[in-house]
Amino acid sequence: MPDTFALYQKLTSLPLGKQAFSFLFAQKAPYFWSVRPQIREVRPHHAELTIAKRRAVQNHIGTVHAIAVCNGLEAAMGLLAEATTPKDRRWIPKGMEVAYTAKSTTDLLCTADTDPADWEEPGDVPVRVRAIREDGTVVVEGVITIYVSEKKK
Template sequence: MAATNKLAGIVGKINSLPAFARSRALTLFFGKVVPFTGTAGIRIEHLDAGRCVISIANKRRVQNHIGGVHAVASLLLAESATGFLVGLNVPDDKVPVIKTAHAEYTRRAKGDMTVEAHLTPEQREQMQVEDKGETSVPVTIRDGEGKQPIEIEMIWAWTPKRR
């Protein structure tokens, strides 16, 4: 991954570590940069400029009243995965911001949750060349049974940093 910003450079260095150490190093790094992800126990399984996979264990601290991963924790997963991707691709002179989060809860989730988000090469190029803009980042969330209990749409925008 070409380092287009400081964050991409750091993630690139972490991704050059041996495979067994990458996930833990990425998780620890983002837990320091975005403390709430560490507090919630998000684990980064994979992260590069085009794809992010993160998960959360169904543990007491993130559960709802019926013992499943809380609805807001699932949104945190989707926002984090898409945000990490946008953050890796937006140049340092731009600020990424979440514009819209839409969730349709279609069935009861069971067990741990995993989210996978993607950016196309066209979306990544758009972030590099356009001064400001927005894009919908595709995201899929699966529960411990491999089913998709939630349909999520995340729209991210970027604008120039204020000087």
């Protein structure tokens, strides 16, 4: 697959491009397809997508399951990492710490953000993630740490 961010930029300039990109991205990491992410925006240091509250991702009380929310957050983090990581480096997830702060009773907006200073040197990069209900309530927030290293020559 070509550079993810370059593909996003190319496809989103076309009609239905975001839908096409969302499908292709979820196929690159098939587990993401379980939440059917709909990509809204990708740029260096920021990514956002939505996941729909539908039966396949609900838990026994009818809210979006916590692991489905984390799946959406990890997808947003991956998009941010693809758009931000310098070409001479690579990244891999290292850990995730999240807090469940409210019930996930609607479709969710999943966001990921970093600061430029986080990327100056190889090493741990904290990616701030949040899942937000349609009424603006944050339902999950936390940090996904990725490890950024130099590519092998």
